[in-house]
Amino acid sequence: MFRVAVVGATGAVGGTMLRVLEERGFPVSELRPLASARSAGTQVDYLGIPRTVEELTTSSFEGVDIALFSAGGSRSRQFAPAAVAAGAVVVDNSSAFRMDPDVPLVVPEVNEDALETHKGIVANPNCVAAPLVVALKPIADEVGLERIVLSSYQSVSGTGVAAIEELRSESAGHLDGREPEPAVYPHPIAFNVLPHIDTFDESGYTGEERKVMDETRKMLGMPNLPVSATCVRVPVMVGHSESVQIETTDLISPDKVRELLMVAPGVSLVDEPEANRYPLPRDAAGRDEVLVGRIRADSSHPRGIVLWLAADNLRKGAATNAVQIAESIVTNGLLRGHQAA
């Protein structure tokens, strides 16, 4: 049994982490929910019992075996070293350490082996990159990958609980004829789409797009793979979708791709378009698998494959993957100092 801290326990991802720990029966001897001073003292539910959220400080991690962080990059940078110093393994959902060459960036179905070299911190990937590599790894292994082009359709829960509330209130207001007053996003999100997630850099790509491109390369172990992403926020509560175009090294048929994905870990093939069955964010919400469908030969490239996927960004894109990493760490004896009795 293990002592588990959840940092950011009152957030959208932190709350989902508690649910996923419960569902998967993670062997927790002590659950320590942590958050900023603002949320300290509130309660979160775990296994049906209310738990008081403690304030996150550098001394929050005494005796902790595993610390699941999801409280933003600056808190990770500030507090993860303290957790590591206390002997915990940190599974960090922020982007703070993902591209650090000393930090494994892991989706267990794709590159579980990378965990073996961890030095106390393991990074949990971006919520677009994680489902993408789950879907593409079997294809890359079979025929090689030469390029990825993708456009995303990302739900507001990726931003957090305030964004979910903003979409709800703006939608209700719109239906009542009121003008929206956006606060979380720079423009209204209700009945709109925003081609803007994270900040823009000089190249014209956003930070979110860079994360998707860089993290995909790192997890696939292909540091020079050409990848281009356009990341777009859509008025969906939970569930990110992706329109994906790949170019493979060797030719592969759509049927062969379906055959590979049918048995791929973490993938649910949903590809019967004639019966109106294809991945939908609404159907992905609440599930741990990446739904993949609309697989077809790219009419614009001789070795191109086009596909569409949807995944729960709070689960496979965040909490489920973090708990899977924790499971792998425990199962493979990769905990640090004070192994629990």
Next chain:
Amino acid sequence: MFRVAVVGATGAVGGTMLRVLEERGFPVSELRPLASARSAGTQVDYLGIPRTVEELTTSSFEGVDIALFSAGGSRSRQFAPAAVAAGAVVVDNSSAFRMDPDVPLVVPEVNEDALETHKGIVANPNCVAAPLVVALKPIADEVGLERIVLSSYQSVSGTGVAAIEELRSESAGHLDGREPEPAVYPHPIAFNVLPHIDTFDESGYTGEERKVMDETRKMLGMPNLPVSATCVRVPVMVGHSESVQIETTDLISPDKVRELLMVAPGVSLVDEPEANRYPLPRDAAGRDEVLVGRIRADSSHPRGIVLWLAADNLRKGAATNAVQIAESIVTNGLLRGHQAA
């Protein structure tokens, strides 16, 4: 002055055609609103005066100079020949005749010359293809185009007024905790995205995607251009957006693309991302220009450009373009038999 029939005058596009005829001061001597028997007898407003909608029959077109059709492909196939026989020029918004080699498919900013050979019918392009060629023609002319890959974010008004009502009622229901009961679409559209527009063919592409690919090639005059489209419905009322990736023959810089589009007819450059200015469907709604922005060098291809566009699908994607075609026909003396006095 010209006698103008509007077929499908009670629909979302037909209604917009009336607004655009008014706004642009099209010289109308007689306005004849037509619709199916179900809608005949209702009234539509034109220049502040209610006009009674007449039932569409084969004898509806006597004396008509220009017939703007937007009542679906089967009605176009059934009634356009009667309009042509009566001496009218038909501008058809359906897909019925678009790929007919004898029918010009025209966006005036792109291929106005094609009108000269019309034989009575001119086709108005698909609402994704029209804005796309407006944005890409100046680039194709400057450096050549070798491939287009796009993913769309299409509003429900492209489906029609029933779909707008379905999105409204499903959204209100969702906020009240009621389960949606979709009728227009096979799945709920509120707070969801549907990678399904039109029917699927054996290749796995949809009819909508085929239209975008085929019509883009025809309008650009590049019958062998590799194009791949993924068309997706999003919960937006009006305004289609497109995430577009192109490969050019010769290298072109993002700055040069901006320079070309700054002066391109029908384009409004909205590309100051650092000031949160980029094309949004909400901003495109009600406007005739195609908004283009997020122009950047493709990080995955040496001669790639990535851009994002938004356009009012009822206007430049349909009604405005149809009226522009009518204007060009009139201006260039391309009317048929009974030229009005």
